Amino acid sequence: MSHPHPELSAPPELPKGGLRVTALGGLGEVGRNMTVFEYDGRLLIVDCGVLFPEDHQPGVDLILPDFGPIRDRLDDIEALVLTHGHEDHIGATPYLLRERQDIPLVGSELTLALLDSKLREHRLRQTVHHKVKAGDRMILGPFELEFIAVNHSIPDALAIAIRTGTALVLHTGDFKMDQLPLDGRITDLRSFARLGEEGVDLFLTDSTNAETPGFTPTEKSITPVIDQVFRDSTQRIIVACFASHVHRVQQVLDAAVANNRKVAYVGRSMVRNMGIARDLGYLTVPGGTLVEAKDLADLPPERQVLVSTGSQGEPMSALSRIAQRSHNFVHIEENDTVLLASSLIPGNENAIYRVINGLARWGARVVHKGNAHVHVSGHASAGELLYCYNIVQPRNVLPVHGEIRHMLANAALARSVGVENVVVAEDGVVVDLVDGVASIVGKVDVGLVFVDGTSVGDITEADLKDRRILGEEGFISVIIVIDSVTGKVSAGPEIHARGNALENNDFSAVQKSVIDAVNAALAEGNVDSYQLQQTVRRVVGRWVSNTHRRRPMIIPVVVEA
CATH class of the missing domain: 3.40.50.10710 (Metallo-hydrolase/oxidoreductase)
Incomplete structure (x- = not known):
């Protein structure tokens, strides 16, 4: 079983007849699902979803897949195929369409209707839509697609079979095998079996519930x-x-x-x-x-x-x-x-x-779920995944849609029924299917793309670190005035604090230390304002740490008068 490695280099050129699979999101996390298939110089994208922020990402509204690896190949995209209408599968579509607005969209009736509403919110004009249903087939460039009914916690979900000149791929999307669905639309295991008889070269399977034994309740x-x-x-x-x-x-x-x-x-x-x-x-x-x-x-x-x-x-x-x-x-x-x-x-x-x-x-x-049976999952548990592996009998398996522990559990299930080649990848890891064998060949740079209000991609991890410090440790501003004639402190320091236990504190104990440290630095010829700011930050930071056991954000301002 192959595992991703952080030291992987850029992937080589795709061999002729090979199929390349790269997840730009959704592998190693529950959300922002987006997988790019490349064959014969053309790209097919399956899903384009968002991830919702956690507590350690303050101020972030949404997290998008990283479009960077395909940004210079937008014209090579044949279509975006959507497996179902959940936000973690369609929510980032408007942001992709901002980069190329005429990308054809393929999905079921309900999926496209939910997406249309979202596109109107983003004031995007309608692009080319291909409305499909279970059993339909269509050709998009070198890709032949077949759509298969699956159960999920939203109606009209589809699995996608992708045929190229050299391979057959089956992508489950999010699915389960509810035998008593409310709408009477069961997962089409007969089509799964038929594709298995044809010979599935690569099976991409939903990993979300792979650690859960048995079958998901109806x-x-x-x-x-x-x-x-x-x-x-x-x-x-x-x-x-x-x-x-x-x-x-x-x-x-x-x-x-x-x-x-x-x-x-x-x-x-x-x-x-x-x-x-x-x-x-x-x-x-x-x-x-x-x-x-x-x-x-x-x-x-x-x-x-x-x-x-x-x-x-x-x-x-x-x-x-x-x-x-x-x-x-x-x-x-x-x-x-x-x-x-x-x-x-x-x-x-x-x-x-x-x-x-x-x-x-x-x-x-x-x-709630903790005290009553009021919810069932929309994802296949371990028993259902085993069932699918035995029906499809794929040559290669690539677990998708889940955290790393979910994907590893899914991989173990596939191996337990005799699948010899199971590839566990993460976002950005490039998997090539060549001559019937899937293997990791490299990695492209991908990251988390944060949406903050109208800002997309401008917020960095460093910005989030600053926000966490502000929220958890507080903020101190220090203003000090230097007399340009005497070369000494002439006013201040004026210290203001906000947040946590720092407000309304008496900073008189540290003011003299700041004055002495700045005057000493000036006496030694350090007149550069940045160096003086660092001196102020160091003295105040040490005092706050020793006195209050806090590490606030400190903003020193040195004014020359």
Whole structure:
């Protein structure tokens, strides 16, 4: 089994007839999925998603794949193929289209509809769309594509078979094998088997749940739990889930109708996405069930249901504002029921429990994955992955979509059923499939591309380090005036502090030390302002560290008068 290595060099020229696979995101992380296939001088991209920031990335809105390795080859792109409509697979598309706006987009009906809404938000004109469904085939340059139905936690998800002149590749996208899906659309294992008979040279498989034994429970298995929550609730019910989880919202609507309740959506993305799903027939809304959120308060509490965004504790989401009692028209009351019908994404634990505690403080009953069976994953567990490997019998496997531990677990599953060549790569690692054998041949430079407001890619890791210091350790400014005639300190230092335990402190103890150190430096002939600033920073930094055990950001200003 091959492993990525940080010392890999740039990849060589792709041999004639070879297929090159490079992930610009999504390998070694759960999010920003984007894989580039190269054959005969042309490129095919599968997915273009975002990653959401963690606590140690303050001020960042989104994280994009790094388009750097393909920026000078945008004209070689045949199309961008989207496996499904989740943000971690389509969210970065508008940013790619800013670089070349006429890239053809290929995806299912719901996927493209969700993307169109996003493109309008970014004020991008419509590009070429190819709407496809399971069973369709199409040719894009040297790539022949076949689309295969798979289950996921959003309707209309597709796996992609890619045929070139020398190879057959099967990319699962995000998938599971729910045998009792709410929409009746099962993962098409017959097509997987047929492709296996044809001979799959490279199998790219979803790794997200590879560490989870057994099979992922069915979506229908949580319906009785949701029904029980509705029956037991005597007041208002607030359900928080992902704004794209059409199946979960359908279950909530059905339970609301059965219990004579009205439903309102809260959160802009929830209103938009469910409207799209309803218009396209993916969501069935019984007449008279939906009302405007602001009108729900006219009904008695026992007839109200709110479907909200914010299941991951996002600070500005509807649910977080409800928990803080700062929402415009939704005010949590004692004995309300809040149902968190979603997974707990790693890294979001603190934010989620902060919201749960906030809701509980006001007397709400909070039902979540930790205390009830109210969510099932959208990804295949280990048993399903083994099943797929035995059906497809691929010659080579490249685990995708997951952290390194997930991909290694997926690789171990593939090897356990006899797959001899399993390649574990990370973002930027280049894998070539030549003469039926996949191997790592090099690496291209990729990094995290941060979106901060309207700024894209301008924020660096150094900027984030500064922000963390500001947030955790505080900020001190020191202003000192030098008399250009006498060559000595004539005023100051004036010291101001913000943040942490530094505010309202008496800095008189360090002021004399600063004056003495600056005068000593001036006496030695150090008149360069940068050197004097460093002297001030060193003296103040040492004092704050010894006195307060802090390492704040220190900004010295030396003025010559």
